[in-house]
Amino acid sequence: MPEEKLRRQRTGRANSSPTLEDVAQKAGVSTATVSRCLNAPARVSEATRKQVLEAVNQLGYAPNFGARALAAKRTDTFGAIIPTMENAIFARGLQAFQEELEQNGITLLVSSSSYSPQLEEKQVHALIARGADALLLIGHDRTPKSYDLLESKGIPHVIAWSIAHDVPRTSIGFDNRNAMKTLALEVLKLGHRDLAVISAPREGNDRARERCQGVADALIQFGLRPTDLPIIETPYSISNGAEAFQTLVSSGNRPTAVLCGNDVLAAGAISRARELGLRVPDDISITGFDDIEIAQIVSPGLTTVHVPHRKMGIHAARLLIAMRNGEYGDAPAESLELQVTITWRGSLGPVPLRNA
Amino acid sequence: MPEEKLRRQRTGRANSSPTLEDVAQKAGVSTATVSRCLNAPARVSEATRKQVLEAVNQLGYAPNFGARALAAKRTDTFGAIIPTMENAIFARGLQAFQEELEQNGITLLVSSSSYSPQLEEKQVHALIARGADALLLIGHDRTPKSYDLLESKGIPHVIAWSIAHDVPRTSIGFDNRNAMKTLALEVLKLGHRDLAVISAPREGNDRARERCQGVADALIQFGLRPTDLPIIETPYSISNGAEAFQTLVSSGNRPTAVLCGNDVLAAGAISRARELGLRVPDDISITGFDDIEIAQIVSPGLTTVHVPHRKMGIHAARLLIAMRNGEYGDAPAESLELQVTITWRGSLGPVPLRNA
Incomplete structure (x- = not known):
């Protein structure tokens, strides 16, 4: 009771709802920490979490109260712009993103x-014009006009599938370069020296660019020259992966391991290998990236980088809701880097003896 | 020149643009036929097409002129509500739909x-509230409230992936029941008598319901009892298909052919068959529906119903643009039924000898 009185005196608002600031002050932490506790509890130590929750309960704080003033302008509609719906790369993360929004009454x-990027710019414009409260975007590459639109209209936005340490934007994702480097190091440890990459076009796609850089990093670590690395660029599709694979194995210097920019390209490579009578991994190894469902149904299964799609989608939704609700005020929300792992299946094996 | 004069006198509008009606009158056909010529020329005889195009050229008619008055209210944003983004069932058709819209300046x-259906109702509401000019919807099952919203707001809408002959709504799609019946007849002709079905939940999904009915129709045609047909219902996913397949083959009366409601379920069934040491099709046949890319990468490839996804998407876009532009006036736009075919790959074979 005296606590409660104190708070009212301090804030000077009788009968008003407790704010995020009140909780922060009571718990003796920053408002950003309170917000993180509520929106991304896994990122906060248990001691801090307990402290904050105690303050929340004692004050009867209900998140979003402080943002009620904004409610009149709200549409409770969020937008997401993804590069493609044609394969399942973004589908699982987006589904989790949507489910989390749905639980918060947001369409x-x-x-x-x-x-x-040009089409994306039109879509940023359309979504803002149609009243979207906030936007989810993929990767950091886009037209300056798109960023201008977002900033001039004050539209909260989060960038997913990619983390950048050198830009001030809020992003939630993983280190594409380091993830691919880790996988490429495993390939090299198995004795492979003739590597090749099938990548999506790198122009306008920071994930594709960083994954190629990751392979180069691994080669350098093994004292090999990245400039010798053959890279075929082709849009993500199963049939494009198959075509690129055939081009690579028909060349004079056939690689012993083909690292694909994602599972879709890799699935095409594996099915074409079978058609060409090449045994995977006995004759040639193939790897993917993403660990989407097709990685399991190709034969052999794909060794690939496992991306925590659902976790990324859920956290992106919570972060974006908090930003829309004004819980970060004018401070930029912190980016969140997720860890990826390698999923081992049958498609990566030791270098064939004749090449060893 | 005298023609032109006559038209002006008749319409009483000097210097005005020629209308769809003018073209119809000049060509001696109905306005619906003119619209069809412009939006779905493949559906009109060559003689009629020539006649209409001649009238279009002579009058200098440019489609959409008549709808200019509506332009002020337009957002050039269309909506589509699909049941899922989690697998590629709708992705290819939707991509074609979007490309066709994009060429017409529509986002x-x-x-x-x-x-x-409840979530869909919220989304219909949100898309209308956000100013969508027109909507693409999948299948005929939805809440009465959704239909009420569309009609009370006068939002042009087209239903795709399903054709219904007994409702007045404009749809573009194929006969799911007949398509599945055709495939089931092929299975029966190969000597199979112990069939089983893995279907999506039929409640709220007319495509799933009709496909199951198609299998029953084929059984009846062969003098078999459809009530004996085992049907497992499970949401579309590769892992659900795998689980359902395992349940079916572990039962006392193992089927010799498993017909799956779509390729995603079938891909799961095929990969689980391999894990269980069952040879496809020597021990058991498996079929799909849709002919999406994964039908080709599973081993053996899936025998499946080929759906003309891109064609459906393109025609749906043209139809919906014409409706939005008021080219059908108050008359309902005609539905368009597309033909499907069976794609033969390796997953369907003769009944095993011991079962013949």
């Missing part, structure tokens, strides 16, 4: 930019 | 209803 509208 | 916003 999601999605656009697909076909990997075109 | 597409997509929602995913997770096969929930």
Whole structure:
């Protein structure tokens, strides 16, 4: 009771709802920490979490109260712009994103930019014009005009599937470069020296670019020259992966391991290998990236980088809701880097003896 | 020149643009036929097409002129609500739909209803509230409230992936029941008598319901009792298909052919068959529906119903644009039924000898 009185005197608002600031002051932490406790509890130590929750309970704080003033302008509609719906790369993360929004009464509208920054710019414009409260975007590459639109209209936005340490934007994702380097190091440890990469076009796609850089990093660590690495660029599709694979194995210097920029390309490579009578991994190894469902149904199963799609989607939703609700005020929300792991299946094996 | 004069006198509008009606009158056909010529020329005889195009050229008619008055209210944003983004069932058709809209300066916003009519209703509401000019919807099952919203707001809408002959709504799709019956007849002709079905939940999903009915139709045609047909219902996913397959083959009366409601379930069934040491099709046949890319990468490839996804998407876009532009006036736009075919790959073979 005296606590409660004190708070009212301090804030000067009788009968008003407790704010995020009140909770922070009571718990003796920053408002950002309170917000993190509520939106991303896994990122906060248990001691801090307990402290904050105690303050929340004692004050009867209900998140979002402080943002009620904004409610009149709200549409409770969020937008997401993904590069493609044609394969399942973004589907699982987006589904989790939508489910989390849905639980908060928010409807999601999605656009697909076909990997075109120009088309994405139109879609950013359309979603803002149609009243989206906040936007989820994929990767950091986009037109300056798109960023201008977002900033001039003050639209909260989070960038997913990619983390950048050198930009001030809030992003939630993983280190694509380091993830691919880790996988490439495993390939090299198995004795492979003739590597090749099938990548999506790197222009306008920071994930594709960073994954190629990751392979180069691994080669350098093994004292090999990354400039010798053959890279075929082709849009993500099973049939494009198959074609690129055939081009690589038909060349004079056939690689012993083909690292694919994602599972879709790798699935195409594996099925074409079978058609060409090449045994995977006995004759040639193939790896993927993403660990989507097709990684399990190809034969052999794909060794690939496991991306925590659902976790990324859920955290992106919580972060974006908190930003929309004004819980970060004018401070930028912190980015969140997720860890990826390698899923081992049958498609990566030791270098064939004749090449060893 | 005298023609032109006559038209002006008749319409009483000097210097005005020629209308769809003018073209119809000049060509001696109905306005619906003119619209069809412009939007779905493949559906009109060559003689009629020539006649109409001649009238279009002579009058200098440019489609959409008549709808200019509506332009002020337009947002050039269309919506689509699909049941799921989690697998590629709708992705290819939707991509074609979007490309066709994009060529006409229209931005597409997509929602995913997770096969929930209640969630779809919220999304219909949100898309209308956010100013969508027109909507693409999948299948005929939805809440009466959703239909009420569309009609009371006068939002042009087209239903795809399903054709219904007994409702007045404009749809573009194929006969799911007849398509599955055709495939089931092929299975029966190969000597199979112990069939089983893995289907999506039929409640709220007319495509799933009709496909199951198609299998029953084929059984009846062969003098078999459809009530004996085991049907497992499970949401579309590779892992659910695998689980359902295992349940079926572990039962006392193991089927010799498993017909799956789509390729995603079938891909799961095929990969589980391999894990269980069952040879496809020597020990057991498996079929799919849709002919999406995974049908080709599983081993053996899936025998499945080929759905013309891109064609459906393109025609749906043209139809919906024409409706939005007021080219059908108050008359309902005609539905368009597409033909499907069977794609033969390795997963369907003769009944095993011991079962013949």
